[in-house]
Amino acid sequence: MAGLGDQGQTIAGWGNIGVPGHEVLSERLERASADAVLSRGLGRSYGDSALPPPSSREVLGTRLADRILSFDPASGRLRAEAGLSLHELNRLLLRRGYFTPVTPGTQFVTLGGMVAADVHGKNHHVAGCFGSDHTRMVRLRVADGRILEVTRESHPDLFYATCGGMGLTGHILEVELDLKRIPSPWIYAESRRIADIDEFLAALAEYERFPYVVGWIDCLSRGRKMGRGILDGGRWATAAEAGAKPLPKVPSPSVPLMFPNWVLNDLTAKAFNTLYYWKHLAKEKKGLRHPDSFFYPLDMIRHWNRIYGRKGFTQYQCVIPEDSGRDGVVRFLEALTAMGGASFLCVIKSCGPESKGTLSFPRRGTTIALDIPARSGTQALVDALNRVLLDEGGRIYLAKDTFTRAEDFRRMDPRLEQFQAVRDVWDPERKLRSAQSVRLFGDPE
């Protein structure tokens, strides 16, 4: 066994683009957070949000601090340590009829991370964001060492800056929220194969009758087929629809090792996308779906990020505001397909109104997310996409970002000023920072 230190270790986000550094795990966040510059949950943010700044090289890993501190079966009110994973929460409580009010597309996230990224999900159009719309309280260790119970009433500025604040306002130690009662553990879902972008946008609007909606688009197809894909909508099945059928355990195979970089190329991506499209042979499908396959299709293959190889990848997720309308989305997709960033997966959905989280990502409009392998041209591609996005008045999602330039981010998100003002009050010296905040917010290294 070796001692403390870097030992040449690197630490990376889900996109596998690493920096020198390591994570120190602790079950006792209150003790361990005293000197830490940043907390990190399960490391599912794609970019550098949960990576240490260059001068520190160490982050506090929270995933062992995962106790449920209170749960009231009558009201669904839950208080837990920040490292509790959504996977564990679902494993324990889905069968018993409770579900998180908002879930992202993976359950391998911690409650603390969900607040820090103010995550949204397939139900954003009706439910908003996890932190700013549903979290009741966060227990926060702020930069001066104090530990505060922060609610929207007690410290409104700090609360809303923390929701979506990427862990930069303080270490999130505990989270309290109300879980939703669900009528059965099954999902009733409908899905539709969609031929082009106009049909897609119309169907997205039509599917808003469902609380959960998400679409996948083949963003390699151009011209007439541009924007073809599959749209999924769902709601919790009623007890009568679900019957007494218990949830089976879904197997989750793992990608055992890093794929060589050549595995993912334009050809394989195109083949995958075509296959995925035609796998949905029927125009429309209806029926019961396992919640794991509905909410977390990517979780079924553990370590799927390894298919992008050692060079890693980034996810580009942006929201195109409603004002830009159909044409804005089409302009963006045209630019994207013209630049040809081979993407296995491209996800599209409508967002509801903007939440109060100071830097919370979603706003009314259409959000598009795509994976881009990290290659020599990736920076240029992201720059180009950001130029298109800036013209539409949209913005990117910090939890996904690795390549956006500080000046571009500032133009996209004027709310940054307000966020920095809150940090000026609580952490004027910028004790709490990340690789991302150094890159994008001008924090000291």
Added chain:
Amino acid sequence: MRVAILGATQGMGRAIARLLAERGDQVFVLGIEPEELARTSADLQAHSPSHMPVGAALCDLADPSTFAAALDAAEADLGDVECVVVTAAIFATQDTLEEDLDRTELLLRLNFTNTVVFCEHVRRRLLQRGGGTLCVFSSVAGDRGRKPVVLYGAAKAGLSHYLEGLDHRHHEDGLRVITVKPGFVKTGMTAGLKPPPFAGEPVAVAASVVRAIDRGTPVVYAPGIWRLVMLVICALPRFIMRKVGF
């Protein structure tokens, strides 16, 4: 099953307690800090399918005078204690211990003497009720004297030895003694150390320990691969052990 666990607030003890609570076993937790015990009790209650409250009592491995009262409290709460699990112990690297004699003395006393004294309390109680299970965490470090774990390993070797003797002496009386020998497991105890190959996750280790408790398996390596690793290490000649770093 009714189980008392010393060390349930952290690491592998926590994982085992959760697994037991989740399948409906009645659990009682023993530990040093009241606040930590309360948090763990609440967590276990949430894990229990019937939302059963979980009792707790103070028990400090550094202070044997707390042992009897703690076990009394467990008996009072559970009605009858059928199984006692001991995961509590302290850890320090060989380098740290070599620089700090007080710490060395403390580690040897807690991990060997006091753990054995605690087990003796349990032995009497279990034998009195006609048998039961005593499951204690030793370590692969106790299998052979090795450079990185000279002192820690010595205490664990003594503990493993004691547990083996106990098994031989009282198996016929219905006492099931289970010696758990974890390899490197990624818990708070090993935080800051670089995980070697075959490092285990607490949840997986807990699952194999609970299986051993159910079956009465006397020795458990966790993860299982460590049985093989230690077999090889124990077979290596001394001149090699003097050269290698493990």
